[in-house]
Amino acid sequence: MHTLTTSQPPSALALKCDFIDKVSSRTANIGVIGLGYVGLPLALLFTEQGFPVTGFDIDTKKIEMLRSSRSYICRIPETDIALATSQGFRATADFEQISKMDAIIICVPTPLTEYREPDLSYITQTVRSIVPHLRVGQLLVLESTTYPGTTAEVVVPLIEEVQSGDLRVSRNDEQPGHFVFVAFSPEREDPGNSSVARSDIPKIVGGIDCHASELAAALYGSIFHKTVPVSSTGVAEMTKLLENIYRCVNIALVNELKLLCLRMGIDIWEVIAAASTKPFGFQAFYPGPGLGGHCIPIDPFYLSWKAREFDFATRFIELAGEINMAMPYHTVDFIAEALNARGKALKGARIVILGVSYKKDIDDLRESPALTIIETLQKSGAIVEYNDPYFPRIGKGRKYDLQLNCVPLEDIGEYDCAVILTDHSSYDYEQIIHDAQLVVDTRNATRGLSSTKVVRC
Ligand SMILES: NC(=O)c1ccc[n+]([C@@H]2O[C@H](COP(=O)([O-])OP(=O)(O)OC[C@H]3O[C@@H](n4cnc5c(N)ncnc54)[C@H](O)[C@@H]3O)[C@@H](O)[C@H]2O)c1
Secondary structure (H helix, E strand, O other), rough: OOOOOOOOOOOHHHHHHHHHHHHHHHOOOOEEEEOOOOOOHHHHHHHHOOOEEEEEEEEHHHHHHHHHHOOOOOOHHHHHHHHHHHHOOOOEHHHHHHHHOOOEEEEEOOOOOOOOOOOHHHHHHHHHHHHHOOOOOOOEEEEOOOOOOHHHHHHHHHHHHHOOOOEEEEOOOOOOEEEEEEEEEOOOOOOOOOOOOOOHHHHEEEOOOHHHHHHHHHHHOOOOEEEEOOOHHHHHHHHHHHHHHHHHHHHHHHHHHHHHHHHOOOOOHHHHHOOOOOOOOOOOOOOOOOOEEEEOOHHHHHHHHHHHHOOOOOOOHHHHHHHHHHHHHHHHHHHHHHHHHOOOOOOOOOEEEEOOOOOOOOOOOOOOOHHHHHHHHHOOEEEEEEEOOOEEHHHHHHHOOEEEEEEOOOHHOOOOOOEEEEOOOOHHHHHHHHHOOEEEEEOOOOOOOOOOHHHEO
């Protein structure tokens, strides 16, 4: 349903100038699709910067909550949503509104299938639902993390296949045409890390053609202090994967060294702290009970999958995956050993898990190692409960069905073992050690506190 269908279509240059004018005057309508951990903060940032913003989601519960200025993400206070609403932010499930947008930013999930292959269904479903409402001159940006080639090989052909008129994706055409522009710009958010303001995180942008790159740079340049244009969507997609693979591989390295250090009786945390004093060439990564979240355990495998098309084995990714995936099982072994040393068996032991989110101070349970650890402990016959200030209940997810309620910290002394899986800042670790019979600490949360009740692993 594109509006410009005259016999003389505009040039890409004319469309570009029009878009940039709208961005400069803050009159460009911004549509953000997928109002989750990435999309909602982005929508709020554009609103804060004076743009008219519409958020789209298929989850009508989220839409209803936003419309009544309620938040479903802990770190986004309801006052921020109320303020954005008063500034014109709207949330909707009505995709016909897409035709009114000048820029459309896609922030939908990119998980793995049960066979650990890329699941692009959220992206393709989104593209299918917006294409009937696309019009000439719009900029479409994919922000979801994905393998290099997704924008050019999946999104662009789908747009052109699904649309019924003469709308085309701009590819540096010299002749005028009914163009839409397509770019990729990865999200680089670090949930729970407030040390860098979101607008201070440089924004990578890569377009299908030079026009799309310029439009995306203009758009993001209006809310981020620095944009980093790259030569293609593939480079932008690969940049995000490099960043996450770098983390994944380095975390695997310290996880493996932690296992060795435990055997050698060396404190890996002390080693990392000492190595961190080197002013160059070393960046600290920390071991833990396993990887979690929507990014680090998943994104690297998007690249491994794509690499197979080129007869290429990504060995670092596979090895890091193998080490990181084994960590929850090592944690269960450490818990069993710690109980054993006190003459107790895992079977029948009462265990309380402290912290279930995949990292501290956030309300995100996705891929959390706590889920695997709880299930594995249960399979071994332990009676497992949990405490986490961010989760009053753990019900059913894509891969788990635990049906547990958060238990009070005050009862910690009733358990044979308390296991610190997430080092939330709100916990009083001295009190925990005081009250508990045995504490297994996978995060070095009890550093500086000396007690025979504590086993660090
Ligand atoms: N969470 C992070 O910290 C983070 C950081 C960087 C990159 N990313 C990437 O950003 C993307 C989104 O991640 P997220 O954490 O925000 O996910 P999320 O699950 O929190 O949010 C995704 C939202 O998209 C909605 N959605 C799904 N299908 C849709 C459709 N067809 N149309 C409209 N809405 C739809 C869902 O209802 C949900 O609200 C992923 O590719 C992820 O890898 C996430």
